[in-house]
Amino acid sequence: MYIKSVIAGAIASVGIAAAALAADVKVGFVYVGPVGDYGWTYEHDQGRLAVEEHFGDKVETVYQELVPEGADSERVMTQMALQGADLIFTTSFGYMEPTINVAEKFPNVKFEHATGYMRADNVSTYSARFYEGRAIQGHIAGKMTKTNKVGYIGSFPIPEVVRGINSAFIHARKVNPDVEFNIVWIYTWFDPAKEADAATALIEQGCDVVLQHTDSTAPQAAAEKAGGVITFGQASDMAMFKPTPRVSSIIDDWAPYYIARTQAVLDGTWTSTDTWDGIGPGMVGIGEITAAVPADVKAEALAMKDAIASGDYHPFTGPINKQDGSVWLAAGETADDGTLLGMNFYVEGINGDVPQ
């Protein structure tokens, strides 16, 4: 009898201890690439680690990497929700519809979808104004190209990527009227071998600047192997390729946002919102511009960065024509967010069509 009650007591106290250890909020993250891609997914995971550090025992995080976009991601999200996640960040464009579907089945779980446009009562969207960083890259690219050919590795022809191409092109043309963009679509976010092949193809076509909108550092490695080519870090600093080929970078800083949203769930104040922040609020960072960039170009780039951050300059300021020559923005007019979010056209001067 005595032993039984001791055991029962021990079990009970273990139960209480476990309950005390259990976190108040469980946050899940769904990643499209591996956390070690040193690009897109790496930065989201840095955000997750920042949440863990900020909240300590109060918050538990879980993540699943290399989740294919589409139906398989629904399974992963459902599993996270069933395991008791209170807040789930789904961090790739292709998770948009799966997120909405799963959110319908779990009305008490909050979802946050990155870079999409579909929302619900328990689904928020968030993204960063990467095009602000692209403007600065375009400026540096236009100034530094000697062959006047800039290569651009596109992932999927979605507004976010098209916007980046347009922003970079406008600012490259502004400082170099002869510059041409060669655009290659590879229909994947993460495939190092294919990304390297695409970079190699562009370099063989005479491009001496390669911009990428894919997640791995493979294009940087390909550019380094080829030599005489400059690149920019994408989504993350990719600092291991400094000072060349990587001469600057766009860094996505998700940590403050992830901490704020987790706090909102803890406080019970979470509501469905739409966030789209840029250089000003710090969601988009510009990585160190290396010494490979001439000092005057660097100064101009930094001045542009400050003007964008303070709101004095909008990267899409007219006059800008669409590819077919029709007027998109009159002189001095700036693009509204609605048009930017649905952007599916090239601006005047870019060759080729946006795949539909």
Added chain:
Amino acid sequence: MDFSSINPALLIASLMVSATPILLAAIGEAVAEKSGVLNLGVEGMMIVGAVVGFIIAVNTNAPLLGFICAAIVSGIFSMIFGILTQYLKSNQVATGLGLTLVGLGLSALLGRPYEGMKSPTLRALDIPFLGDIPVLGKMLFSHDLMIYFSVFLVAIVWWFLKFTHAGMVLRAVGENHDAAHALGYKVVRVRMLAIMFGGATSGLGGAYISLARVPQWTEGMTAGAGWIALAIVVFASWRPWRVLFGAYIFGGVTVLQLNLQAAGASIPVEYLSMSPYLITIIVLVIISSRGNQGAPASLGRPFHASS
């Protein structure tokens, strides 16, 4: 549209680089399947080879040693599959898929400290005279050792399967393991060796991605190349030269479509992107449509010496 910017010599050179990882993995898998073993763990063996090759090359500064170690380690790694399926009679499909998962996880673990590091790459061979031929020299005689080795390997496998006694035993085991067993051949031993060979070449293929094609280590970097290799073995109807042909067509169309895009071809990008898969399948199906091209009769079937 201006295609003059596409340099055929550079294109062929890139094609061979792009095709070699798949070719190496596929030729090994073809041998394994010829012996009657369906190993779906190619992707896992490749990525283990990629990470091991990279680690060794970085630490010793000798890329060739990286390749050798990649082959050895992936060969040993494939023995997990071999022991489970040949001695413990586990299901080949499930075990192969398991091997891929283990490989992906293991490589991520091993590779973590090496992410973002640079590796010494394999130098292109400096072939006297041949390398100086205009166009042809750049196209065919300016590659690294592994590219020539991969073609040489295909020739060896072809010769081995077609002309040697051991090759015939291997094929007999793959066609009818009971008959081969009745004749006194060691079915399990033959299959273990075939699996190990497949593992070793897959490892080489993976190492070629991390040491030559990209070159760097990134988690999950084979990104499905192993599955392409598996498909090519089937569409090439288990014949070595067709495997080479299939891998080069796939690599070639992949590189060509990227170059066409970069050169601004007015072909819709969607068609270009699907073209490597489509063209490879169509071409291999057409050349395989004549004659007896069946799979090895015992492919994927478990062997019990008692029956």
